[in-house]
Amino acid sequence: CLLAAFAPVQAQTQSANPISLVKNSDSLVLKVDPQLTLKPGTTVIQAEQVSGQPDRVVHLDHQVEVTRGDLNFTADKATYLQIEDQLDASGNVQLRRNGDCYSGDLMRFILETGVGYVHNPSYFLAKNNGQGRAEKIEFESEEKAKITNGTYSTCDGLSPDWYLKADTMSLDTGIDTGVAGKSVLYFKGVPIMGTPSWLKFSFPLSGARHSGILPPTVGHSNKGGVEFGVPYYFNIAPNRDLTLHPKFIARRGLQLGMEGRYLGETYAGESAVEIIRDKLTETTRYFGTSIHRQAVMPNLVLSWNMNKASDNDYPADFSNSTNKTAQRLLVRDIGFDYYGSFWNASLRSTSFQVLQDITAPITAPYERLPQLTVHAGQSDVWGMDWSIDALATQFWHPTLTRGIRTVVNPQLSYPYIQPGFFVVPKVSLHAASYQIEDPLTSKTNRLQRTVPSVSLDSGLIFERRASLLGTKMTQTLEPRLFYVNTPYRDQRDFPLFDTALADFNFAQIFSENRFTGHDRIGDANQVTTALVSRFIEDNGAERFKFALGQRFYFNTQKVSLDGKTNPSRSDLLLAGSGQVSDTLNVEAALQVSQSDRQTERSSYGIRWQPAPKKILNLQYQFQREVLKQLELSGQWPVAHRWYVVGKSNYSLQNNKMVEGLAGFEYRADCWALRFVAHRFATTNLSNNSGFSIQLELNGLARIGFGSNPVETLKKNISGYQATN
Amino acid sequence: CGFALRGAVVFPFQSIYVGLPESSALGGELKRNLRANGKTEVTSQANNAEVILDVLGETRDKVILSLNSQGRVREFNLIYNLKFRLRDKAGREVLQPTTISLKRNLSFKENEVLAKEAEEALLYRDMQSELVQQIMRRLAVVRMEAPAKLD
Numbered sequence: 057c058l059l060a061a062f063a064p065v066q067a068q069t070q071s072a073n074p075i076s077l078v079k080n081s082d083s084l085v086l087k088v089d090p091q092l093t094l095k096p097g098t099t100v101i102q103a104e105q106v107s108g109q110p111d112r113v114v115h116l117d118h119q120v121e122v123t124r125g126d127l128n129f130t131a132d133k134a135t136y137l138q139i140e141d142q143l144d145a146s147g148n149v150q151l152r153r154n155g156d157c158y159s160g161d162l163m164r165f166i167l168e169t170g171v172g173y174v175h176n177p178s179y180f181l182a183k184n185n186g187q188g189r190a191e192k193i194e195f196e197s198e199e200k201a202k203i204t205n206g207t208y209s210t211c212d213g214l215s216p217d218w219y220l221k222a223d224t225m226s227l228d229t230g231i232d233t234g235v236a237g238k239s240v241l242y243f244k245g246v247p248i249m250g251t252p253s254w255l256k257f258s259f260p261l262s263g264a265r266h267s268g269i270l271p272p273t274v275g276h277s278n279k280g281g282v283e284f285g286v287p288y289y290f291n292i293a294p295n296r297d298l299t300l301h302p303k304f305i306a307r308r309g310l311q312l313g314m315e316g317r318y319l320g321e322t323y324a325g326e327s328a329v330e331i332i333r334d335k336l337t338e339t340t341r342y343f344g345t346s347i348h349r350q351a352v353m354p355n356l357v358l359s360w361n362m363n364k365a366s367d368n369d370y371p372a373d374f375s376n377s378t379n380k381t382a383q384r385l386l387v388r389d390i391g392f393d394y395y396g397s398f399w400n401a402s403l404r405s406t407s408f409q410v411l412q413d414i415t416a417p418i419t420a421p422y423e424r425l426p427q428l429t430v431h432a433g434q435s436d437v438w439g440m441d442w443s444i445d446a447l448a449t450q451f452w453h454p455t456l457t458r459g460i461r462t463v464v465n466p467q468l469s470y471p472y473i474q475p476g477f478f479v480v481p482k483v484s485l486h487a488a489s490y491q492i493e494d495p496l497t498s499k500t501n502r503l504q505r506t507v508p509s510v511s512l513d514s515g516l517i518f519e520r521r522a523s524l525l526g527t528k529m530t531q532t533l534e535p536r537l538f539y540v541n542t543p544y545r546d547q548r549d550f551p552l553f554d555t556a557l558a559d560f561n562f563a564q565i566f567s568e569n570r571f572t573g574h575d576r577i578g579d580a581n582q583v584t585t586a587l588v589s590r591f592i593e594d595n596g597a598e599r600f601k602f603a604l605g606q607r608f609y610f611n612t613q614k615v616s617l618d619g620k621t622n623p624s625r626s627d628l629l630l631a632g633s634g635q636v637s638d639t640l641n642v643e644a645a646l647q648v649s650q651s652d653r654q655t656e657r658s659s660y661g662i663r664w665q666p667a668p669k670k671i672l673n674l675q676y677q678f679q680r681e682v683l684k685q686l687e688l689s690g691q692w693p694v695a696h697r698w699y700v701v702g703k704s705n706y707s708l709q710n711n712k713m714v715e716g717l718a719g720f721e722y723r724a725d726c727w728a729l730r731f732v733a734h735r736f737a738t739t740n741l742s743n744n745s746g747f748s749i750q751l752e753l754n755g756l757a758r759i760g761f762g763s764n765p766v767e768t769l770k771k772n773i774s775g776y777q778a779t780n
Numbered sequence: 781c782g783f784a785l786r787g788a789v790v791f792p793f794q795s796i797y798v799g800l801p802e803s804s805a806l807g808g809e810l811k812r813n814l815r816a817n818g819k820t821e822v823t824s825q826a827n828n829a830e831v832i833l834d835v836l837g838e839t840r841d842k843v844i845l846s847l848n849s850q851g852r853v854r855e856f857n858l859i860y861n862l863k864f865r866l867r868d869k870a871g872r873e874v875l876q877p878t879t880i881s882l883k884r885n886l887s888f889k890e891n892e893v894l895a896k897e898a899e900e901a902l903l904y905r906d907m908q909s910e911l912v913q914q915i916m917r918r919l920a921v922v923r924m925e926a927p928a929k930l931d
Binding site for chain 2: 378379381382383384385395400406408410413415416418419420421422424435436473475476477516517518519520521522531532533553554555556558559561562563564567571572573592594595596597598645657659675677679682683685687705707709710712714715736737738739740771
């Protein structure tokens, strides 16, 4: 018993109990030695004074202790009826079983069946630290107990910070569930929530997943006013669950939300839907999403990712996180993938719902209705790697040139790889055929293009023992050369279905084509040079990496998307990252233009995590003429039990806070309070701002998922750890 | 300055089973690199191998890295996490669960979403190759205990 008030110290000594009565099946036997090894099911009765009729009734007085198996009673006074197997105890009665404990004034208990009652009890359940007091507890079986006019809390002590008070409560330790009748929830002595008797309020008696109410969230937003949500979690089965999250939004009405997850041997997925009859717009507004993946046959997988919003502004009006508002394309993708022995094929259809913003319209992307892809390849066939990609796609756009494109792209390489060096010569062919149609004139046209390409990749790996920051490590030096030759083909008449200039980075400079997609094959007569150095600890972990790379062009590139011609050298890439110490990580990447010595793109980041739940992130992102922003985020304990959380995403280009979040968490032993305020841009002119408050009472309800403050913090603050 | 061409990589085990499905691209590249020294056998059955590489988690996350002043995504962070361990035949952990985490930046524009899809695939392939090299470095230095004696 952890309740000190109900756990009298056991001062029993052997000398005080010289006599034991041992019940062996049907007779009571006097035993002098209490250390005797007992058979399971044996009842051991001890007391300072024992009287009565050994075969029928035993009266026990002073420091009574009765033990059978994992059951243990203590009391001032007791009577044991042997035939009924019934114990009547009074005065400081205590019953202990598997770490659970019940104490009271008066108890009746049938040892065999576990049926009985206790008056004025207090109780303690070991699994979830559940405890409380009551008028009466009736034991219905070994696992079930019914509490009359009782309390329940997971806080220790006689005056718990929170407790549930109910006219009836049924505790079932077998299924780890408590169900309360008419109940009132008190926090710091103040009633904060009440439930009527018809609503059976259930709570978990262990940390396991359990159906029940999730911590309610109260908040306010500039778009909806006061908000109040009480999610309900259904633990349908170990591999499926459902969360209902009704939310009352003062200015708009009642929003109904539902989120389900499931996992089977051959399938997995999750779906969510939200719907509201909006009082402001006087329309029905909704958002739905469904992700599913299923093996319909051993090698055939069906998968989809479908999203739909009722209108352009739905995420901006109802979401309290940039994760939904920042993405203005909702994908609708469905298809089959087949995995063969050395080949795979997929048939997919992809389209998008564009959430338009009148102040900054978005050009809709092409839709693929559908796309058939076949990839085949094998490595190490007489030392050679081969692959063929074939694609056939029907591209559709409401206003731009539509068409059907077929592409065949065979590649053959001969990698020669040794521990200290590698050489990979490769030849490839890119053949494409277009059948295009102008949507205005309905004029059709056929276009064809075949582009061969040869490349040679090569590199050396040197190593030495080196010392860095006082640690002996292996340092590598890896120079690499990559030559590509691709002839020029005039591609000005070809549409741009799925093609753009790729980001310039270390993955890109070792690709043959500077474009991503299949509509442009860049002419090339160029060599990429790069040098990488790594510091590797003796356990094989990479501690630091430094890299620099640049491309040199031997010709003037003619294939271009914007008509710009290239200088003789590409931008210079520089990158470094590593773990300075156990708590400090740094990374930096820089792309410098060689024509005007200006930074094209850069990224710097520092993460400092001196202890769990103590983290600071600083990140700077720059893209010339697009983006210049500084982000600071973190979680930090400021006082005992108090944590501050925050994030600021500031655009130095527009001198504007793009996203800001601030909050605190207070963590007590048996509850936590969270407050999170946030503000983020949703369009050029408008912002979302608001706050939410959540009180989590440990053990009464688990923290759910979806739109609650913990989830918002996890998504916004890299490295955030929930305090409870 | 002390640099010498890297010598042959000798793994402290003769045979290994890689616990990734046949269709896994990561598994394919890893097996190929393990076989490259010509001395390590990659078995197709777990019970034939001296050590077993268990993949405890392989996750790919795409998180928003930066927003423009209209609150739209302009950069994503692609994060590739792999958690694995190495066991010997007797089930003892030769290499404790180890997580390797790699990330890449990807710029984004709504009208280029199809092009960015192909670029994302390129960046994941690039991370996959780096992941394989880092796994190889870890495997090359594991300490094998003496084989368990059978009574």
